[in-house]
Amino acid sequence: MPELPEVETIVRELREAHLEGATITNVEVFWPRIVSPHTVEEFVRTVSKQKIRSIVRRAKYIVFNLDKNILTVHLRMTGKVFLTPKIEPVRKHIHLRLHLADGRILHYEDQRKFGRWTLADISSDKLSELGIEPLSDEFTSPILYDLLQSHMMQMKPFLLNQKFIAGLGNIYVDEALWAAKIHPQSITKTISKQQATLLHKTIRDVLERGIANAGTSLGNNKSNYASLSGKRGGNQYRLNVFRREGLPCPRCNTTIVKIKVAQRGTHICPHCQKLKKK
DNA sequence: GTGCCTGTTACCTC
């Protein structure tokens, strides 16, 4: 569910809600695995009484910089956060709550329970193993070309791998590859400089458009993405190939097909995205 | 009901 644009939208709303500067008075954990590998006792004891200094996004993580620790939240497939002004009964799928000094409660809801709230160590943690931020100044087309040159693998799993470029998921990878006219099973090392330059631009374009539209909310039920305020994003109306199998390619009218690449559902225009024969 | 699908990632073996 939440990829970079969705997490960015949530982080911006957390800031707008003035969570920076708020003090966490108490923490409730209803599903212990959400704070794995910490014990509930350790997690609650560590997080309680700390002030949230700042909130930032790194890749698909929400990062709470606390007084003494860094708290990272990964929403995985179905994680959501939302604020309520006062205490409310715990609904199904709510697995954790932060109580703030001003009385507000930050809820964590996650139908599939894949998400994680983790206390990161500044020196050795997941964040330091992440690849480059695709919207940062460090992400340039020569850097992308070098990365592609140094690996021999299919483009789709390359772009999904957070160790190389951090923040892309299934939706935005399909969109970026379609926009760059690259077949998801093309091999990284065979991508030309020109293609890499175009892909660099399309990656940024699809992510920036996703953020501008406040994220992608697929389907029409509650298990889909919603931001902090519960609003659905609007980017699903701007997708060109993702979940559009059977519909015409917006560029050439060829019927979009769905294939399987590296075990992931993958959407392509068979005319625009040709796989080069060896 | 059955079986397959899903926006993520970790971990395992080959």
Add this chain to the structure above:
DNA sequence: AGAGGTAACAGGCA
């Protein structure tokens, strides 16, 4: 290094 399988879960859908 990289591919492939499985698992963590719950629900939607045909």
